[in-house]
Amino acid sequence: MLTSILAPGSGINVLPLELTFGGDVESKPTSSFVDGQSIYSSGERAGQAYRVEFGAVRVYRVLANGRRQILAFHFGGDWFGLQNGDRHRSTAEAIGVTGIRSISLQRNPYIWQGLMPAVLENFSSAQEHQLVIGRQSAIERVAAFLAEMSERTGGLHRFELFMPRVDVADYLGLTIETVSRSLTKLKNKGIIRLHGPRGIEIVQCRALEDLCL
Amino acid sequence: MLTSILAPGSGINVLPLELTFGGDVESKPTSSFVDGQSIYSSGERAGQAYRVEFGAVRVYRVLANGRRQILAFHFGGDWFGLQNGDRHRSTAEAIGVTGIRSISLQRNPYIWQGLMPAVLENFSSAQEHQLVIGRQSAIERVAAFLAEMSERTGGLHRFELFMPRVDVADYLGLTIETVSRSLTKLKNKGIIRLHGPRGIEIVQCRALEDLCL
DNA sequence: CGTGCCGTTGACAGGCGTCAAGTACAGTGG
DNA sequence: CCACTGTACTTGACGCCTGTCAACGGCACG
Incomplete structure (x- = not known):
């Protein structure tokens, strides 16, 4: 509007x-x-x-x-x-x-x-984020985070995270251990690939978005 | 500003x-x-x-x-x-x-x-709420909610909730059972008194605020 | 008095936090 | 060149908090 x-x-x-x-x-x-x-x-x-x-x-x-x-x-x-x-x-x-x-x-x-x-x-971003931290599970939050980062870096499927795990965790209302485990789960499901601690590659974009609900 | x-x-x-x-x-x-x-x-x-x-x-x-x-x-x-x-x-x-x-x-x-x-x-309210649902436990969220409602009804220590439990739960990112249990805990600690399903009386205002951190 | 909604309470399971150990890597200094 | 150190990240074990499922009580309404 x-x-x-x-x-x-x-x-x-x-x-x-x-x-x-x-x-x-x-x-x-x-x-x-x-x-x-x-x-x-x-x-x-x-x-x-x-x-x-x-x-x-x-x-x-x-x-x-x-x-x-x-x-x-x-x-x-x-x-x-x-x-x-x-x-x-x-x-x-x-x-x-x-x-x-x-x-x-x-x-x-x-x-x-x-x-x-x-x-x-x-304001809109803050509201969007309320849904993520209020109503999504750990793996869904991480998936939503990766989708958001991908979108905000120009829709790339391969990108580097700017921030360390602790920032991701404090953004998503999780601990670094849970973030790490969720990333591993996404990797094991074949949805993403990890390239070093910061490199993210989204393999199955659709599956990732489905997780965001 | x-x-x-x-x-x-x-x-x-x-x-x-x-x-x-x-x-x-x-x-x-x-x-x-x-x-x-x-x-x-x-x-x-x-x-x-x-x-x-x-x-x-x-x-x-x-x-x-x-x-x-x-x-x-x-x-x-x-x-x-x-x-x-x-x-x-x-x-x-x-x-x-x-x-x-x-x-x-x-x-x-x-x-x-x-x-x-x-x-x-x-926008400010949305940010405030991010802290509550991102980093507080169930009882802390309920305490923060009661404090917010008290403040927004003019700082009264005795007030009626406008909304049913399910709304409180969906606002705080909890279930109605957890909201109910948290209210009971606050009651048992002597921090609040419950007057029917909607009536809230804040007895120990300071203790309530301490819970909000 | 039956019915449905709302709220509370209990039992139980599971997800996530906590604590701990281990790996990888960059930086530093010998 | 290599040991040493600190940081970042991962992985495992364990326990607690909270979600889920179920039963129950109170109350309004027909």
Whole structure:
């Protein structure tokens, strides 16, 4: 519904800054982050919109007892860090060497309207993820994760995971052991092939999607 | 960050229509729904913004195997149904007799910007819920649910649940039996008291919050 | 009073978390 | 060149939590 109004015909995720705002926005240049470096932390003052230029980002929250839930992964072109309230309730970290461009929302309050597609996209992803972690078994979650990663890397059947197992586990609400076992099961069923710890090859795409339900 | 720009000092959830849009919006009058009646269904064309006037709404998706996940409950003042794409991916149903006001987004495209606080609020709730269903045990989820319901009914320590057990279960990613058992455990610990199947009284508010971590 | 729905409780099995051991590999320093 | 170390990942054993199946009670309704 919104795409037809604000961003006709274009994927919401890949809006270049210039297309969205007409190029007259005060944007800082791309800044680079190393693996694990914090982009913003829970409790810090908010007020920026961030976009991944290259690399990847994990956004997570940690419960008082130390359990971590990764809320979302963001890749090239994705906007993140958009929220209500004046303080961040989550933490964003670079995965590998990552380039981030940020915009001050205080200095450019009118750009909120241009960010609506990005916010809706983030919202939609969060809802999608609620189904996965709320109602799917371990192997189904891992299957859904691989399908999502495949789709977000351009629909490739062979790709490398950006993140370690612990990130996958904390994204899916599982432990690293269960993720590992689920991958092994998928491999033994002939649905995927593993090429080293990070390399994934989807052999039976249809079977994988059937598992996602 | 956004509240200070678009809705200074007011709770995002309770923005009256008039305050947000200046009263010059083509809004249909409040329409009434009976218990279980569909407000919109998955697959239908989107293009409306909805607001709960009275009663309550559940928004859910159903997986191919029949498992249901309730994504959110909405109460008086809440906006819902906002999304990208032109077709609904979820279903919204009334819980009990419910009044809904809707606005056509096609006829009032400019109101999107006024809905940003509502979208961010929905997004924030979805993220919050990801933590609950991803990283908390059954009793912690139920505790978090009770705390949420208490907060959303105005911070009352004694309130009635709008929804049956199956809705609570499908919201929390549990079964009705586990929800029931968790409530019994909370009761036996003296943290809550149960007044009939729907009546909840929070006795030890602090202990309940400690469980939510 | 029978029927159906909702909720609770019990018995049991299975999936997943926990704990532990083992492998592969990159980096470091001798 | 190779031992040493730390990290990431896998695999196995075991136990608990929660899902499944079943029985039961309370209540509204016909």
